[in-house]
Amino acid sequence: AQSVTQLGSHVSVSEGALVLLRCNYSSSVPPYLFWYVQYPNQGLQLLLKYTTGATLVKGINGFEAEFKKSETSFHLTKPSAHMSDAAEYFCAVLDNDMRFGAGTRLTVKP
Amino acid sequence: DTGVSQDPRHKITKRGQNVTFRCDPISEHNRLYWYRQTLGQGPEFLTYFQNEAQLEKSRLLSDRFSAERPKGSFSTLEIQRTEQGDSAMYLCASSSLPQGSGYTFGSGTRLTVV
Numbered sequence: 001a002q003s004v005t006q007l008g009s010h011v012s013v014s015e016g017a018l019v020l021l022r023c024n025y026s027s028s029v030p031p032y033l034f035w036y037v038q039y040p041n042q043g044l045q046l047l048l049k050y051t052t053g054a055t056l057v058k059g060i061n062g063f064e065a066e067f068k069k070s071e072t073s074f075h076l077t078k079p080s081a082h083m084s085d086a087a088e089y090f091c092a093v094l095d096n097d098m099r100f101g102a103g104t105r106l107t108v109k110p
Numbered sequence: 111d112t113g114v115s116q117d118p119r120h121k122i123t124k125r126g127q128n129v130t131f132r133c134d135p136i137s138e139h140n141r142l143y144w145y146r147q148t149l150g151q152g153p154e155f156l157t158y159f160q161n162e163a164q165l166e167k168s169r170l171l172s173d174r175f176s177a178e179r180p181k182g183s184f185s186t187l188e189i190q191r192t193e194q195g196d197s198a199m200y201l202c203a204s205s206s207l208p209q210g211s212g213y214t215f216g217s218g219t220r221l222t223v224v
Binding site for chain 2: 009032034036041042043044045046049051090092094096097098099100101102103
């Protein structure tokens, strides 16, 4: 079965700093990979996805992620953090259904 | 279409009581999923439907849990004889085929068993 592992349950950055959230996947077939964001007491909102084609994918709110097959990674980045980016972020892989990582809580300091 | 709707948003129940949650998916989506999320964890898959057929159930879905999607539109998730360990956020999502489009999630139902 396919799975994802998120490295770091909590990441803290200063406003304006680079955001890097790490995700590694395990899959025997070319994966479909996703990043979701969750604000407190809300459902999950799709940030971006990789299915096929270009390995650098751009999403909403200035986020992007790069699929690296050689490293089995799909890390999420944003050049400059904003206070409103503070949330929980989940990496996911689509098997027969969506399988999520444990999440990374992003804190943005003023 | 206003997205995926879940009702209620919050439910507090006493241990041993039965509870039922409802999910209304995006109307064009033929797949509907239920997930459970506990504090500090990612969502865990429970079950999914394609139209009215329940195609897969997780081992997390004990015999106290039952889900239905009778007309291939809305779905209900019932928990019988609730236990404190059932306290969690229950998330519903829907999608269309092909699956690469991703899932659209509702805001969830937060269940607290006291």
